[in-house]
Amino acid sequence: MKLTAAQKALALAFTLGLMAGCSSTGDTMGEEDGMTTSGGETSGQESGSTVYGGEDGSGISSSEMTEEQRREAEERAMEAQEQAMREITTFYFDFDTAEIKPEARDVLVAHARFLQANPGQDVRIEGHADERGTKEYNLALGERRANAVQRFLVVNGAARGQTETVSYGEEKPAVMGSSESAWSQNRRVELVFE
Amino acid sequence: MRQGKHTVGHQFPLLITVILSLLAAPVSSDELLIRITKGADSAIPISVVPFTESGQMPAGEKISTIVRNDLQMSGEFDPLAPEEMLSLPSKGSEVYFRDWRLLGQRYVLVGQVSSSGDTLQARYELYDVSQEKRLAGATASAPKSAARSLAHHISDRVYKAITGVQGAFSTKLAYVTLERSGNKSVYRLQVSDVDGKRARVRLESDEPILSPAWSPDAKKLAYVSFETGKPAVYVHELASGQRQRVADFQGLNSAPAWSDDGRSLLMTLSKDGNAEIYRMNLANGDLKRLTNHWSIDTEPTYDHTGKGFFFTSDRSGGPQIYHKSSDNAEPRRITFGSRYNARPRPDATGDFVYYVHQRDRSFHIARTDLESGEETVLTRTESDESPSVSPNGRMLIYATKQGEDSVLTVIAADGGAAYSLPASSGDVREPAWSPIVR
Structure with missing residues (x-):
């Protein structure tokens, strides 16, 4: 699954130690404890003094780093992390609900911040339903899901004008078939950046 | 017109299961195949005697064959196979009631078809066997190109004479077929006779x-098409092919659902934030x-x-x-069963009101008696829409699944007989039965 790949990327970011001291910045990233634990490789962070740079893992001393450099590194790290998260563009829902799942929230925040930082960027929010139930109700349900994601993005910094919603109901399944697995992959919202 | 090939098999005694396949050769991609999967146990025995023919007949199925299939398809009749008949009368004076009584028949339809020039004329008579009485008799004509319409007209008259209810054999079905190959989907809005014949594509699109x-008046269809990338409501005049995009708001x-006078549509719009019902004056x-x-x-x-x-x-x-009950009335909840x-x-x-009903993990068609509030589940298939x-x-x-494909199935409205209309390839869905046009 894509999520796993993103988690790996995230774990990598932490392993590189670039996130050191990030919690002191006090911004929303501090809330992403759930993500750091999923990385599970945060050793070396606590000291806040050792920063590993480069993929070869050669260490450099923090004393040689200016405050400005530290902030830049932090920003780069955050960017890398958010970029990794933004690879996730599909969000799943339970049957007959439009509730955004807890695991989707951080990723959607990353998308919202990206949109906020790039006002020229538009996104189409496509809502889908599984094949069960009626086509017209599913069309409305797909819209409700797309609207829920749209609201979440806007609340988190995207401009409403950057977003456009469309519901395809049950008409465009991601996976063919009539199994619980197919249904769960078809109840979704997809973000399409254009 | 295509020459039909018929295979009729009976299975007795418990369920009367009739498999009737009208395999047209060649089968065009838009022709539906008919399978009658279950006849009603109480089906009325009727003999549609092959009509005698004079003059040049149009190619395709014979008039009396179409009538026989219509009556069988309704689930309310159990037509006798012609090879089991003791005689083949074509007019009342040739009908020996004793023979038909011996065969257990309640009704006998006899007739003659003649052609002159471009016109086809049918003269037919319907007899009640036990009362030895003529119930109906008439002459009807149509252009040769409309032979099937002539046959459906006779079916309607026979059905009315016996049941007292207007037949629906001359009505039409609208439905959508979907063919998927790789990433490409082709949706086709089609209109056919109720027996799946004479299907014609009215709109083709890569989008839903x-x-x-x-x-x-059965002259127009309203529908939703995603051809612009998002859903919009269209009104399509069938004869001219002219269409109009009537609703294309945000969201x-x-x-769409028509009013009785055809001047307005109910529809669902979300332009004001979420899915609400509106009425649009089409003028x-x-x-x-x-x-x-x-x-x-x-x-x-709309209700009745x-x-x-x-x-x-x-x-x-x-x-x-x-x-x-009116624009300003408070909504009253009708269903509570699941x-x-x-x-x-x-x-x-x-x-009655009919609807899609979830029970356990399956979706069925159910109906509620609006007076008593009693709910009856009508179907045993599992993904019904x-x-x-x-x-x-x-x-x-209604539409249901047969394996991976979606098919149309017709049942008696009380849940009895059934036949299905699978597409010869891909899915067929979203059926809409046309009104009777008098």
């Missing part, structure tokens, strides 16, 4: 087509909002009075059927 709805534009595009709730309100359809309407709303948590009931379709008398009642209230068509 949904919810075809017949105008009261949903869906679920000037004026909208009146008819629901106002934060929940999903959709799938409107033409003033009130049924719709689906999830205001109670899950989707349920509601009814508003947590998912949607897409209401009333019959023309106001006795899109019920549409025949205009005489006797039959119901």
Whole structure:
């Protein structure tokens, strides 16, 4: 699954130690404890003094780093992390609900911040339903899901004008078939950046 | 016209199962194949004697064969195979009632077809065997090119003479077929006879087509098409092929349903924030909002009075059927039997409303008696959608799954007989039964 790949990327970011001291910045990233634990490789962070740079893992001393450099590194790290998260563009829902799942929230925040930082960027929010139930109700349900994601993005910094919603109901399944697995992959919202 | 090839097999004694396949050769991609999977146990025995023919007959199925198939398809009749008949009369004076009584027949239809020039004429007589009485007799004619229409007309007359109810064999079906190959989907809006014959593609699109709805005069279809990338409501005049995009607002534009006078459409729009039901005056595009709730309100359809309407709303948590007796009346909840009931379709008398009903993990078609509130589940198939009642209230068509494919199935409106209309390839869905045009 894509999520796993993103988690790996995230774990990598932490392993590189670039996130050191990030919690002191006090911004929303501090809330992403759930993500750091999923990385599970945060050793070396606590000291806040050792920063590993480069993929070869050669260490450099923090004393040689200016405050400005530290902030830049932090920003780069955050960017890398958010970029990794933004690879996730599909969000799943339970049957007959439009509730955004807890695991989707951080990723959607990353998308919202990206949109906020790039006002020229538009996104189409496509809502889908599984094949069960009626086509017209599913069309409305797909819209409700797309609207829920749209609201979440806007609340988190995207401009409403950057977003456009469309519901395809049950008409465009991601996976063919009539199994619980197919249904769960078809109840979704997809973000399409254009 | 295609030459039909018939295989009729009977299985006795428990269920009368008749498999009838009209395999046209060659089968065009838009022709539906008919399979009658179950006849009603109480089906009335009737003999449609092969009509004698004089003059040059049009190619294709014989008139009397089409009539026989129509009656069988209704589930209410059990026609005798011609090879089991003791004689083949073509007019009343040749009918020996004793023979037909011996064969257990209740009714006998005899007739003659003649052609002159471009015209086909049928003279037919219907007899009640036990009363030895003529119930109907008439002459009907049509251009040769409309031989099937002539046959369906005779079926309607026979059905009416016996049951007292207007036949629906001359009506049409609208439906959508979907062929998927790789990443490409082709949706086709089609119109055919109720026996699946004479199918014609009216609209083809790579994007979804949904919810075809017949105008009261059966001359137009309203439907939802995603051809611009988002859902919009169109009105399509069948004879001319002219169409108009009538609703293309921000958000949903869906679920069109005609008023009795054909001048307005109920539809679902979300331009004001979420799915609500509106009425659009087709002459000037004026909208009146008819629901106002934060929940999903959709799938409107007028009731038999033409003033009130049924719709689906999830205001109670899950989707349920509601009814508003007028624009300003409070919605009344109709269904309580399970947590998912949607897409209401009333019959023309106001006795019943039919809808999609979830029970356990399956979706069936059910109906509720509007007077008693009693609910009956009508289908045993598992992924049932899109019920549409025949205009005489006797039959119901819906979409269901056969393996991976979606097929149309027709059942008696009380849940009895059944036949299915699978597409020769791919899915067929979203059936809509046309009104009777007098």
